[in-house]
Every structure is written in C-alpha cells, then in structure tokens.
Amino acid sequence: MWRTSGKSPMVGERASAFRRLRPVFVFSGQGSQWAGMGRALLERSTVFEMVLRACDVQVRRRLGWSLLDVVTAREAPLGDIEVSCPAIVSMEIALAALWRSWGVEPAAVVGHSIGEVAAAHVAGVLSLEDALHVICEQGRAMGRLRGRGAMAVVSQPWERMGEVTALSEGKLWPVIHASPEWTVLAGEPEALDGALEVLRERGVVARRVDSEVAAHCPQVNPLREELRARLAGVRPRPERVPLVSTVTGRDLAGPRLDADYWVRNLSEPVLLREGLDTLITEGHDTFLEISPHPLVKHWVESCLDAAERPGRVLVSMRRGREPGQELLETLRLLSRPSLDAVPALRP
Template identity: 25%
Template sequence: MSRIAFVFPGQGAQYTGMAKDFYEKFPVSREVFEKASKVSGLNVETLCFEENEILNITEYTQIAMLAAEIAILRAVEKSEITSQVNAGLSLGEYGALVASKVMTEEDAFAIVRKRGILMQEAYPTGGAMSAVLGTDAELIEKICEETEGIVSIANYNCPGQIVITGEEDAVAAAGKALSAAGARRVIPLKVSGPFHCGLLREAGEKLGQALADVEIQKFTTPYVTNVTAQNVTEPEQVKELLIKQVSSPVRWQQCVEQMISDGVDTFIEIGPGRTLTGFLKKINRNVKALHIEKVEDLETVRKEILVNAGE
C-alpha cells in the first residue's frame, strides 16, 4: 500500500478563481471560505474569485492561498484519501498543520493573516529575490558569503533551482557573480520583500507574540518542517519553528528527501498550481507526484489511490 504525503504550495501559486469549483460543489469547502472571511475581516471569496489588484500583495495573498488550500483539503478528506505525513512550502506549512490537526482552521487563518501583514511591513522597500538555475548549492552559499551586504539562500527548491534573498544591491551583485561562475540563469523575482532571510527576523519575533495564545493540538499525523527538514511530532516544537521559519531558508528539497527516506512513495500536492509537483519530478523521478487543484483532479487522484490500494 502506498505511503502518502500531502504537500501544500506557498505564495506565488495564487491566481484568480483558485478553488472556486470546490467552493461551488462542496459545502465543507464553502464553509472554509466563510470561516476565513469571518476570522480575517476580509471578503476572501471576492479576493480569490474576482479580478482585483490586491491578490498578489503579500498580506492578502497568504490568507487567500491558505483558504484555497484548506477548502480543497476538506473535499479531499471527504473522499477518504488520507496521508501518513504532511508538509508545505513556506506559507503552505500552515496547510500541513491544519491537515495534521495540530492547528484549528480559525487559528491558522488568524495567524496567517497576521503573518502576511508582518512580512509585508518588515522590509517594504530595498529587498529582492532571484532564482538561480543550473548550479549547486555549495557555490551559491559561497558566493553569498563573499558578497558585500545581506544576501543568502531563501529556498532550496530542487536540484538546479535555488532562490537567493536579501538587500537589492547584494542580491544583484551575487547574481552577477553566479552568472560569471557558470550559473545557467539568474532570474529576478517579482516579490514584495526579501523573504526567508535575517531581514525578517523581527517579523518572526512579532509573529511569536501572536502565536502565544494559540493552542497547539496533539499530532494525528506528523509534518516535516521547512526549518530543519525533519519530522515534527511534538506540539511544543511547533511555535518556535513557525517563528524561525519566517527568516530561515526553506529546505524544500531536503523535506522531500526526508519523506522519501521515511518510505513516502506518493505525494499529493493540494492547492493552486503544480509548483511542488514540478519540484518533485526533479528531486526524485521514482516517486509518484499527483496534484489536486480542480474538482476533476480529485476523482482522478482518488481512482489512482484506489488502484494502488488494490481495490
């Protein structure tokens, strides 16, 4: 029988209309959006389903993405597909925590709304991020260390794709040095801040204040944290990891490798886009990479899982 991981994408995969078909078909999905709107004080349905100018602004993106992911998750659970471990990329980690029943939907929405605002305000100008393609992590780490100013790795996405982050001038200088050293491409990203670096440490500390009143439940399913790429099964570890996650690099490739070493052979990406599915194929082609973004995907994946289970 397959050992399944649910994985949840992060900021950047959002688009107008995400999860709308789940909202229209499944009452449990509709309830998720209604709850997100009530907790956040925003009209999350309008934010997700209608063309607007704010969906791509961090403080709004994060609550919208999480609502879409959990709405799809609830429909997946109704179809009786279950996971043995969960993980998410950056923001997606909150989807994983809800899937592991460690955090309630209400608490997750409240914290993610606060997280988005804090990350937006932490370093509003002068930051940058770039994707570095076609070179190894060791060279990128070395050049970041040698570059004047603040620049470091933000995301270890998959072999041949790493994201750097920091001060705009330092990111640009590191990018030029990496191109000269043989990187295939260095692509500046359209982002509103230098995420996952020390410049956001204060935002993480402020998030800790918001987390203080959140009750972390006992795990029903473990999750793998971005911070260490290790399994987390103890509730008391969660808050400190979420604080660190804001300014720590996202070790996504290592998270996937950890889950595979624990026997996971089927990954189901839950949420908008196929970003994580693409990463998975570059990390290890021997595992099954599925995704559920639309209602029709749910039935396709369900049939796939039942066939694997021999039913």
C-alpha cells in the same frame, strides 16, 4: 458542471477503495495564487465552500476584508503579501478537506514556507482559528518589509550558493533548499539583480520571483520579537497525522509548533529538500501537491530522482484550468478506479 454533496460523497465499497489512498500531502507557499482561483470550487463543492467560509470568518475578524471576494475576483490584490498569505493557506486547507471528503487521507504532511501553516492544521496540530491567526500575523509582518527585498529561483545546488552570496557583502542569502539542483535566493533587490547577471553569464538558469519581500532571511529579524508576542496565544496540539518540518528537515512533534516555531518558519531558511528526503527515506513514494497551482512538483520529483526511488507527484489544481477535471484526473491516477467509482457528482 458539478457540485459535491455536503454529506459523505461515497458509500459502501466504493468509499473503502478510496480510503486506502494515502499520499503525502505537500503544501506549497507563495507563488501558487492566481486571480479567481477559488470561484469554480466554491460554486461546485459543498465541502470546499463550507471550509473556505469558515476561513473567511477568521480572516474577516483579523484583517477586516472578505477572503471569499479575494479568491473569486477576476482582479484581486494577490500581489500584496498581507492578502496572498491567508488566501493561499485558506485555499490549501479547503482543498485538503475536499480530498479527505473523498477518502484520500494523508500518510504524512509537509509544507513549503507558509504552506507549513496549512500542513499543521491538516495534521491536527493547529486549530483552524490558530492556523488563520498565524498566517494573518505572518502576512501582516511581512507587509512591513515591502519594497526592501526580492527573491529568485536559481538552478544551482545549495552547497554552491556561498560563492554567490560572498559577492553580495552580506546582502544576499540562500533561503530555500528546494531540491538537489534548485535553490531560492533572497535579499536586497540591487544585490540580487547583480548576482543573477553573474549567474546567467555562467549559464545558470535564474529568474526573479514576483515578490517585494525577502522572507526566510535576516531581513525578518527586526520583526521576530513583535511577531512572537502576537503569536503567544497559539496552542499547538499533538499531531494526528505525521508532520515533517521544513524548519528542521525532520519529523517534529506537534506541541513543538508554538509561537517561537512560527517565528522561525518565517525568518529561517526553508529546508524543503531535507524534509522531502526524510519522507523518501521513510518509504513514501506518492506525493500530492495541495495548492492552487503546481509550485513544488518538479522539486519533489528531483528529490525522488536523486534518491533513485520510483514515485509519483500529483497535483490538485492548475492555473486557469477547470478544477473539477484536474481533481478527478488526479484521483484516477491515485487509484485507477473505473468511471462508476469516482465520487458522486451532480450538476
């Protein structure tokens, strides 16, 4: 097994080769979490451990529980949105730090749903303290809606969702424009089950997401003012890395990611396809998903295919797989280095 040094893991010409790697970092949202997802990297990567411990300090101060215990436990309450939100974002922030310690710098960043909080931190827009404040407050707010909502992934274009939601009498909404072929629906559980039954009868692939809340829809509206007040102290900064918003679908200056923006991030639809299309139009063709398990990889590939642009979509971790192997295999795919050019690792 391996452990990275706390100092720069590469020196000289080997390091410079990796520093030329500049994929788009894509941060995913709910659904990528799994029990024990942080255990191996905490044991084997000094950089990952250092950053996750810094996140743990912020989570403990705000929520009173141990982030480190949650991401290493074989059984953890990751189904609770108050827990999963800060756990996922903290894992993503630590993974991004590990990639950057290896010289893999993002050409741009984009985030899907809560992943946008991690993206904003990596872009330099939010301090670590502000990023963890935003995600802890978002998770706390969503916890108040537990049991009232549900979500589902549907293999039908966003443009055709109107005929489905019209049957729900205002109880369902398209909430994530994921790709040309995929949309996420959210709303009241019974209305969603009825819509899924109709869709399946039509031959549409549709499956419930493991969620007891409906984000990015009008169910969040009663929480907007309180959440805005709780986030009033957030102080966004100019971005150091280009950031494409999935609230607007386009490039966005860092200072605009204020309290009101993070309320919109939680309550308005996720325009992931529009954000990815913006990046593809700008010429980006290599994307690296930063998450504990691939969640948006096939959506990014779908957007590349629709644009008729060749490209690659790589991942950081996979559920249940030894993360060191996955990370180094992805690094080789990014750079095709010889075996003696990989980051310095030690038992």
